[in-house]
Amino acid sequence: MIKLLMLGDSLVEWGNWPKHLPDVFVINRGLAGEMTEELAARLVDEMEDCPDPDAVLVQSGTNNLLMGYMFVPAIFSTMMQRMRLFYPEVPLILCSLMPMPAVPSHEIEQINRELHQVADSINECTFLDLVQPFHEQCLPITHPGFLADQVHLSTRGYQVWGRSIALCLDQLFPDRG
Structure with a gap:
């Protein structure tokens, strides 16, 4: 079983990862309300607490965007x-x-382009694009990806994210099945 360290905000923290990633041992280190600079401040402690993951996933920036920072x-x-x-x-x-x-799509697109560039600049770093799977698999009326607050994920949103993570892990660890 792959050991995945997940770092981020409430979207990570509130995920039911045993349900959405049943074949992955998730170390959930999400903190609700956290901004990216706060994650950066606790990063060394998190890494020292989990010295041997098989993979590390980072999801952050939502709160920065929402707070206008x-x-x-x-x-x-x-x-x-x-x-x-x-x-x-x-x-x-x-x-x-x-x-x-809750956020204009052009703002998200710009940030995601910059995040993709960051991932491309780091050896063995995969950029996991979640926009396309959400657009393809979440329908606003029948299968919404977000709760009424338009920020936090619905069960459907977590299903889509979980599948996207599982597919990414399958590519990174082709022999894991």
Whole structure:
């Protein structure tokens, strides 16, 4: 079973990962309300607490965007470089921001382009684009991906994210089945 360290905000914290990733041992280190710079501040402690994951997934930036704080891709670049130094052989997964209805799509697209560039600049770092799966598999009326607050994920949203993570892990670990 793959050991996946998941770092992020409430979207990570509130996930029912045993249900959505049943073949993965998830170390859930999400903190509701956390901004990216706060994740960066606790990153070393998190890595020291989990010295041997098989993969690390990062999902952050939602709260920065919602609070109107400047989104700084340099924070992600520094975090991912720090993770690469601490975990030289461990695959890193950097998630895109999800297409939240509460935020204009052009803002999410711009940030995701920058996150993709960060992932491309780090060895063995995969950018996990969640926009396309959400657009394809979540329908606003019958299968909404988000709760009424237009930020937090519905059960359907977690199903889509879980499947996307599982597919990514299948590519990174083809012999895991």
